[in-house]
Amino acid sequence: MQRYFVKENITDQEFFLPPEIFHHAIDVMRDKVGDRFEIIGPDRQVQVVKLLSIDHSHAKGQIIQTIVHDPELPVQTTIVCGISKGDKTEKIVQKGTELGANRFIFYNSERSVAQWNDKKATKKLVRLKKISQGAAEQSHRTVIPEVLFCQNITAVFKETWQADHQVVAYEESAKQGETSQLARILQVVRKESKKQQNGETLALSAFFGPEGGFSPKEIKFFKQQNVSAVGLGPRIMRAETAPLYLLAALSFVLELE
Amino acid sequence: MQRYFVKENITDQEFFLPPEIFHHAIDVMRDKVGDRFEIIGPDRQVQVVKLLSIDHSHAKGQIIQTIVHDPELPVQTTIVCGISKGDKTEKIVQKGTELGANRFIFYNSERSVAQWNDKKATKKLVRLKKISQGAAEQSHRTVIPEVLFCQNITAVFKETWQADHQVVAYEESAKQGETSQLARILQVVRKESKKQQNGETLALSAFFGPEGGFSPKEIKFFKQQNVSAVGLGPRIMRAETAPLYLLAALSFVLELE
Incomplete structure (x- = not known):
């Protein structure tokens, strides 16, 4: 699954994709509604996101899973x-x-x-x-x-x-x-x-x-x-x-x- | 220090060198009285031996230290x-x-x-x-x-x-x-x-x-x-x-x- 580093933690269950992800996911990867990717914020939590809607300048994602699995030594x-x-x-x-x-x-x-x-x-x-x-x-x-x-x-x-x-x-x-x-x-x-x-x-x-x-x-x-x-x-x-x-x-x- | 594998464990503090060691230590290594080497028997204990006496066909060794250090996983x-x-x-x-x-x-x-x-x-x-x-x-x-x-x-x-x-x-x-x-x-x-x-x-x-x-x-x-x-x-x-x-x-x- 594609993984993106995001600059700020996403705390809302549904959210508009930050511009840097919007460009890569929609324009480059050509993701469609229903497609999934992972994001990691400064808190290093890996969240699985499903695309809910896309229009020409915005896309809405939904966090469907937070992977508690932390691969870093404490x-x-x-x-x-x-x-x-x-x-x-x-x-x-x-x-x-x-x-x-x-x-x-x-x-x-x-x-x-x-x-x-x-x-x-x-x-x-x-x-x-x-x-x-x-x-x-x-x-x-x-x-x-x-x-x-x-x-x-x-x-x-x-x-x-x-x-x-x-x-x-x-x-x-x-x-x-x-x-x-x-x-x-x-x-x-x-x-x-x-x-x-x-x-x-x-x-x-x-x-x-x-x-x-x-x-x-x-x-x-x-x-x-x-x-x-x-x-x-x-x-x-x-x-x-x-x-x-x-x-x-x-x-x-x-x-x- | 030279290390020799011996076929039988040496249990006496003073002992005559087994033939295979005698040959190597005295004829090959040209060890003298006072020289030291290590032996390991089937019990895998490493013993440090000091040469006490040498004649033409026998040599007497003395165990001066048993190295309790066992390098093998238990x-x-x-x-x-x-x-x-x-x-x-x-x-x-x-x-x-x-x-x-x-x-x-x-x-x-x-x-x-x-x-x-x-x-x-x-x-x-x-x-x-x-x-x-x-x-x-x-x-x-x-x-x-x-x-x-x-x-x-x-x-x-x-x-x-x-x-x-x-x-x-x-x-x-x-x-x-x-x-x-x-x-x-x-x-x-x-x-x-x-x-x-x-x-x-x-x-x-x-x-x-x-x-x-x-x-x-x-x-x-x-x-x-x-x-x-x-x-x-x-x-x-x-x-x-x-x-x-x-x-x-x-x-x-x-x-x-």
């Missing part, structure tokens, strides 16, 4: 990754978008084998934003995740410090048998997200190293910023797998449990 | 996937191994765009088994997951029907807002896995469709075999992402919560 999640080799950044954006992330930040980690200069970053971001939009459409998201680049971890914190929770996936934690910190934090996030009022948004930032892991300077930074180190189970995961594990666990706790 | 998990296009089967095996799966079964689903004949399947399995071994080594697993091919869903059930739990990720479920069946089943699996005695193994099989989803015949089969339909959250996932979501959720519930 927590605004930022995935921060040190730059990895090859197509790993693309895989992280594609799969991370399918799994509900709201924002991706890639940065030149001290141990990144591949570093991006400004020119390369600009080119990469164009590609990554396309991937994010494509994955958002395919997974029926109502939001297209942002993709940013930062020169280093200090610059990343200027983007993420306001988050309610910050976690860093730390390979060492898993090795030493640390197994419950992530579960503990996700339960807190779940409790807080259930208390949220309309319009409030809880934010979580999650940091991941590149293949080579974090440098001592970066680890010091995480400690200074009170970022919680979390283990992701007893197996060593590749750089591009760890963010997907975290997002799946987050979805499971917040959306299924 | 449930034997089989991932069953309809064959997908491109390198998706490879991604499923690579990432699924990192996430703890024990066995992969690929089958010619009725709606698979790409079908494998026996010749193609033989070639593919060689490659997939290599990927599974490489990923098992990289993620520090103690078991190399198996990879099988079946001609159709009926043949798959001959391999999987003995599992304690069988679930199928059903795109329709997520669409209709079904959100708690997976959580319910994973909690049952968790309770049962905690009751397991040494030597017992709980088994879970999880079925996933190809890009085109399941055919009515396959869906009928799942119902006949009492396979539980589970939703994986409110977003539509690609064929290769869904198994990773399930494995991450399984790990989270059984290993972190």
